[in-house]
Amino acid sequence: MCESFHQRMLERKIIVFTMKNCPKCPAAKMLAGEVADELGLELEEVDIEKNMITALQYNVASTPSIAVGDEVIVRGDLPTKTELREMIKRVLGC
């Protein structure tokens, strides 16, 4: 029987995808942490080199990337705090 990955992966947490020597990653991690605190969400960091397969299952191959649940909202870019907050709210429907 087919299980839905979407259901399994849709958790109310922010995942920030980083890797070593990525210039924008520290800033992305800090930003995601601030927005997670504001919205009361859990934050998880995934190093895409160390956890390549986990990142691929999120369809992430570039950094910094940010996902909410299973939905990647930022890919290989650094948004502003306002942009990130709005994107997260839109995904969570709040």
Added chain:
Amino acid sequence: MKLQTAVGIRTSRNTIEPFDRSRIEESLVKETGVDRRVAEDIAVDVEETIKKLSLQFVSAPLVREIVNVKLLERGLEKERVNYTRLGLPVYDATVLIERGSRENANLQHNPETIHKLVADRVLKEYALLKCLPLRLADAHMRGEIHIHDLEYFATRPYCFQHDLRWFLKNGLKVDGTGENTAVAGPAKNAEVAVLHAAKALAAAQTNFAGGQGLDFFNVWLAPYLSGKSYQGIKQLAQMFIYEMSQMYVARGGQTVFSDIDIEYGVPSVVADLPAVLPGGIQKDSITYADFEDEAMAFARALTEVYLEGDYVGKPFFFPKPNYKLRRENFKKEGFDEFMVLVHQCVVKYGTPYFLNLLAGYLPDNVFAQCCRLVLSPDAQDWEDFAKGCMRTGSLQVVTINLPRIAYEAEGNDNRLFELIRDRMHMAREVIEIKAEIVRKRMEQGALPFLTQDVDGEPYYRVDKVVRSIGFVGLNEMLKAHTGEELHESKSAWRFGLEVIRYMMDIATEWSKDTGLRWVITQTPAESAAHRLATLDVREFGEKAVVQGDGSSGVVYYTNSSHCRVSADIPLFERLRIEGAFHPLCNGGMMAHVWMGESSPNPELMWELTRKIATKTLIGYWAYTKDMTYCRKCGKMEGGIKATCSYCGSEDVECYSRITGYYQRVNGWNDGKRRELMDRKRVSFS
């Protein structure tokens, strides 16, 4: 001493001559290197056998077969291999002449393809017998690996991506030397430039087995379009596409298997390069950035021609248009409008292909060609690119039969990974042999288009092209090994990713060790998917996990790391699962969206494309529309139909995308036809 019998020999020189056993002696010594006494002994033995047959005439091939038996009786197997004849039974030749073959969907049944098919049989046998050691030939024949394009193994490399600037700057020698054909100088006007582009691809095809591509097609030609009206530009677009669709000359009567990469205007990666201008002139002050309008107009014109189809309303199958999706395009005026036009073509014919540079792992000058080859240039490629002759391709593809490995591993993970490594080593050996063959053919002057001089180097550089290791049936491997198919659980999906990453790691390790480019590719498996599944059912019986209909023997494996075509899962779930594999397949990947007969709104399809590009890792994909063309009333309709919905005629031809290209369904092999029936189409209405 020469002895003669009364029997006459019908020789392969088309003469009838008296039997002369010394000829057997001489040929045995010359062709097999046996000792003269052994040769004489065999010749006497053969003469006795022929005498006993009491025939008036025998043919030279029959004499040779009798000699082969005598060699085997003496345990001289290696000598027999060198002495034997290549060819095919009269019955098979008759079938090819009267009915043709369905092994390659591009082959029409016509005199040229009959010649090709007969020659293919001989050269396939030659490759297995003479080029490859027995264990590798047997690995192919048993179905552990699949060596692609065996008919060309002894004579030519696989596929190539050309740089049109080089031909525009230096002119064209279609035979590579100018000795057998006329030599053209650099094109001075647009019409000639477009014809040179077409002829360069056709000429190259005679030296290659697979696809021929031109990157930045509309950009490199843009300087030639300066001052032309849009109507004039469209006429040129039409001329090129018709040339490529109508030159029915390549590889024994086929159109050239060709691709062009289309850009929206001039991308920044090439904007500052000095443009090759009419007459092959270059001036530092004139760069491609100066021809943005012409490049855009040409992109639009080409797309409009694809959208209109041919004179009777059928789509153009070649050259395959690859549209590159770049982040910078979204900032350019008119991009949305252009992409809606492209998607009108998607909706009508499914013709366009998309190369996704938004996924974050493909470099700026990546290109797509052939069935799915996507190549990321390395540092030296960039140098070639700047110098005006960026060229590379794939030397050879060998596919690993993944389900077979699962049957042999019997649930043991360690064994499974060991076997993957073993099979990859087999593939590597095959490709290394191929590299030596191509090198030798170049030295022998047998690949003249490839030995043309480019700044002191040959046009084709064996060490610069990629060595492609493909795979088929990851889905069935997972089912056999883990009990679940790729789409059935996150853990099966994860295990599948570990398998392909393991393969990629091995290829990367080899690249570091050898300084050569070993890549993992999603094999198109047009015939391999059917052949390998059929062999596995024969070898493993019910243990074999195959798709299709086991009772009739029409079975196939799922291509590469695709989800089963009939899997009942939402489109985006399929694309997320399949997309995860694309960054691991650095030698080529492709995803399919089967549209069936639906004709959705082009704007909505452009939205879907944008979503695929930004939300998944799919690097290259196409939407496939099934189509039926009525020969009686000349109308085209969506779907695979037995009769025309307009006039009821049964005289119809169906078209769909077999793997990485469109073709008549009639030419498909049984496995692919079955897959066509099984495909789960997405409902867009």
